[in-house]
Amino acid sequence: MATAIKEKPESKRIIHSVNDSIYKKEWILYTTSDEDSYSELKALRIRPSDSVLLITGSGCRSLALLADEPKRLISVDANPYQNYLLELKIEAMRLLSHEEYLQFLGVRPASFSRLDIYRQVEPDLTLQAQDYWRRYSSKIEEGLIYLGKHEQFYKRFIGSLLFRPKRKQFMHMLRLSSLEEQRAYFQEHFNTPLWRWSMETLCRQSVFKWALGDPSYDNQVSEQQSIGNYILQRLIHTFENHLVRDNHFLTFLYCGQYMNEEALPVYLQKRHYDTIKKNLDRVEIVTDLIDNYLAREKAPFIDKVSLSDISGWIPNQTFQKILYEITGKMRSNGILCYRNFLAKRVPDPVLLAQYERDTEMIERLNHEDLAFAFTFEVLKKRGE
Structure with a gap:
């Protein structure tokens, strides 16, 4: 499948630069939030002028971080199916009220056909996402949050x-x-x-x-x-x-x-719903390896980064490469937050010297985070 860019209103971009045919198991790992997004919101302290980079996963954190209204939010994942899920969550949110959205996702029993809702938003998805969800349209009726x-x-x-x-x-x-x-x-x-x-x-x-x-x-x-x-x-x-x-x-x-x-998870809470909904056009979705994506950019452009728990997915050498790419593309005083699961990763000493480790915030999140399996690293880039 060729690379496709679908321009959306107000400069929203969706770029799938990874061929999804390379993924032999054509299904989604996560469809709902197995993380506590309040931890990322506490750690990153997002400002209206910030550009935020994060891993898509289930898309829940991508939507949750819109509660603090960043200027730009770039959601990257190498797994195209996770990004197809985020596309669908976004377009359904554009269409539906809070109560209807809870019904569509499966939080509440639906008083309507979920498949009918999908058919209404399908034209607003990229062609790749449309092709994917057509193959699994029967699953949508079960409620998206139960499918991973x-x-x-x-x-x-x-x-x-x-x-x-x-x-x-x-x-x-x-x-x-x-x-x-x-x-x-x-x-x-x-x-x-x-x-x-x-x-x-x-x-x-x-x-x-x-x-x-x-x-x-x-x-x-x-x-x-x-x-x-x-x-x-x-x-x-x-x-x-x-x-x-x-x-x-x-x-x-x-x-x-x-x-x-x-x-509920942050993006599903009624008090955040309207704020998140009005900021959906600030989301950019990128299907690629995060280091590949960053390597294509030439100047520092990001202020806040949330890497979820990718440290457990990859060898330490690859993880350090990603951290170096982030550091080179992060503006002064930017903040990097990531979760450790079983593999406890810390930046190489040379890299760590460019940051201040926020030990107070780390201890706070390790105690307060509701997704009990994770521990945190929170780093603030030193000013130049």
Whole structure:
């Protein structure tokens, strides 16, 4: 498939420069938010004059960061299918009210045909995205947020094997509004030896590799590192420090759906919806390797960068190359934020010397972030 550029109103650009035929498994890894976008908003401190660069993933962070109204938001992903998903989320948001959008995505039962909504927005998608979603149009009726490999894994394995045996206890914690009550109840009724054993067993490296095909679970993880133990300890931290009712990722992980509409991902919250919607034309979508994209640019042009957890997908040498490209294209006093999962990456010493490491913000996010599996790096580029 050839490279295509589709010009949108008000200078919006969508560039798919990677041929999607090279992707043998033609499906999406993530369709909803497995991250807490408030962490990126806290770390980046976006200003109206900022140009922001980030990894698309499920598209949830791309939309969430519009809540702070940057001048320009460039959403890059090497996986074209993730960008096709973002295209569809954007065009559906243009068309729909907040309530309708929740229904279209699957947060609420739909009072209309989701496929009919798709047909209305289809002409506004790039030809590549149109071709993709036509092949999977029947899936749209199920609700987009449930379709990714990760979301299916949560439903089939996490929910079935870990939630159902603890359904009564989890639902009780969902009703609690006191963290002290939740801690005590969790330790007495939830944090049992059987539950801990089940968690560690299900979260083995071999299970993730088989079920998800997600390189971040095995590409850069040593054989001695226990994925299950790490996730278990981070999960215990979450139960002890964050109310279940306020954690959209935890309820989706366990229940297969969002259980509290007052605590949805940022881009789905009613208070942010109109702001995000009016700024959709500031999004540019690029399908390419991020280092390739940056290498084509000649002068510094970005102020804020969010790399999600790509450090776990690639060898350290490749990750450092990306950091060098970012540093060369970032303006003075710019901010870089990324998440570490299992592979704990830090910049090379020569590169790190060009930044100030925001240790206070890092500690804050490591404690407050609702997506319990991640730790953070937040770096501010030194002024020239």
